[in-house]
Amino acid sequence: MNLHEYQAKRLFAEHGVPIPRGKVAVNADQAREIAVELGGQVVVKSQVLTGGRGKAGGVKLAGSADEAETIAGNILGMEIRGFTVRKVLIDEAADIQDEIYLAMLIDRSRRRSMMMASSAGGVDIEQVAKETPEKIVRVHIDPLIGLRIFQSNYVAEAMGLSSNLWREFHQVATGLYKAFVATDASLAEINPLVVTGDGHLLAVDGKLSIDDNALFRHPNLAEMRDLDEETTSEQQARQNGLTYIQLDGNIGCMVNGAGLAMATMDVIKLYGGDPANFLDIGGGASAESVTAALRIILSDPKVEAVLFNIFGGITRGDEVARGIIVALEQVQSDVPLVVRLLGTNAEEGRRILSEANMQTAYRLTDAAEIAVEAAKEHHQIQEGS
Ligand code: GDP
Ligand code: MN
Numbered sequence: 001m002n003l004h005e006y007q008a009k010r011l012f013a014e015h016g017v018p019i020p021r022g023k024v025a026v027n028a029d030q031a032r033e034i035a036v037e038l039g040g041q042v043v044v045k046s047q048v049l050t051g052g053r054g055k056a057g058g059v060k061l062a063g064s065a066d067e068a069e070t071i072a073g074n075i076l077g078m079e080i081r082g083f084t085v086r087k088v089l090i091d092e093a094a095d096i097q098d099e100i101y102l103a104m105l106i107d108r109s110r111r112r113s114m115m116m117a118s119s120a121g122g123v124d125i126e127q128v129a130k131e132t133p134e135k136i137v138r139v140h141i142d143p144l145i146g147l148r149i150f151q152s153n154y155v156a157e158a159m160g161l162s163s164n165l166w167r168e169f170h171q172v173a174t175g176l177y178k179a180f181v182a183t184d185a186s187l188a189e190i191n192p193l194v195v196t197g198d199g200h201l202l203a204v205d206g207k208l209s210i211d212d213n214a215l216f217r218h219p220n221l222a223e224m225r226d227l228d229e230e231t232t233s234e235q236q237a238r239q240n241g242l243t244y245i246q247l248d249g250n251i252g253c254m255v256n257g258a259g260l261a262m263a264t265m266d267v268i269k270l271y272g273g274d275p276a277n278f279l280d281i282g283g284g285a286s287a288e289s290v291t292a293a294l295r296i297i298l299s300d301p302k303v304e305a306v307l308f309n310i311f312g313g314i315t316r317g318d319e320v321a322r323g324i325i326v327a328l329e330q331v332q333s334d335v336p337l338v339v340r341l342l343g344t345n346a347e348e349g350r351r352i353l354s355e356a357n358m359q360t361a362y363r364l365t366d367a368a369e370i371a372v373e374a375a376k377e378h379h380q381i382q383e384g385s
Pocket of ligand 2: 122
């Protein structure tokens with residue numbers, strides 16, 4: 001889960017990272033009030049879960065509260081890389097002398113957290129890595145000891161940071177590292193960390209990616225999830241413990257297991273079809289989760305056929321079959337469905353489905369072929385009507 005800039009910066013600040021004064025506005029009036037409070041010279045920043053907002057015109061300086069109001073009015077409602085701007089952060093404008101990149105991430109190959117920094121801040125770090133990789137400095141952090149001052153100094157020196165800023169740099173780096181550890185983040189990034197005109201460091205931007213698997217122990221962070229940034233289907237999937245990713249095709253898939261789901265998508269493509277989604281209903285799928293999954297799949301208007309591919313292990317074929325039938329009673333649809341069941345109690349499951357006049361298949365290849373054909377037919381019927 002990614003947090004918004006304003007949320008990330010507040011969490012960084014709680015651990016000692018200096019950030020500009022600022023507040024969030026949802027309309028131009030509010031933006032104006034905040035700008036007045038901050039003295040007029042502000043930066044208006046779109047809060048959307050994507051980078052490169054500056055280049056897209058989603059970060060603008062304002063010289064007065066009036067200007068902040070106008071700019072906020074323009075930025076609110078703007079589309080940035082597919083995200084609609086619903087909030088803007090109004091920050092006190094910084095007097096920027098230099099821009100540094102600073103991040104904490106996990107280096108899996110070393111099984112450690114890593115601090116990554118560069119004097120080429122402000123711009124896309126991927127671009128720096130490609131064009132001037134020598135400008136990126138890395139140090140690994142011992143989890144038992146934490147970030148040592150000599151490590152911060154080494155990085156500060158390598159970046160060419162003036163030595164009177166080294167102490168402050170260690171404070172910022174330590175704060176960012178603490179925030180990174182405390183939130184079970186996979187990435188905590190400040191880009192840019194700026195050197196101000198009066199010779200201090202200030203985190204002007206912030207990004208924090210939290211490991212979803214750790215959210216259960218951070219209810220306060222889980223609450224920060226911005227529901228506006230998720231599609232309704234994604235929200236419903238998450239609430240029902242399903243993994244769902246919408247794609248562009250027309251064949252909906254309901255599969256248990258991520259690997260099997262990927263294989264199913266490949267086989268659909270092999271037979272000339274195009275999957276409408278990735279959906280893993282997980283192990284021990286209940287009738288309720290099958291119903292929720294079917295509802296989500298069918299809410300996508302592009303779906304012209306649905307392929308179920310269920311491998312019974314702990315999940316029993318007969319239970320899945322009953323689940324599908326219950327689901328179909330609740331979710332009315334004329335979209336053709338085909339079920340491929342294998343494993344524990346699969347025969348019983350297929351019998352139940354056949355009795356309910358449902359199309360079943362024994363092999364995945366057969367199921368894919370049936371689904372692709374059924375989708376074509378359904379498409380023609382829809383076109384004709
Ligand atoms: P991003 O483009 O999504 O990464 O958004 P940033 O928050 O990093 O803003 C983009 C750029 O706007 C920064 O690299 C800065 O150069 C500039 N910027 C952001 N805040 C301020 C500010 O307070 N004052 C000035 N002068 N420039 C700013
Ligand atoms: Mn940035």
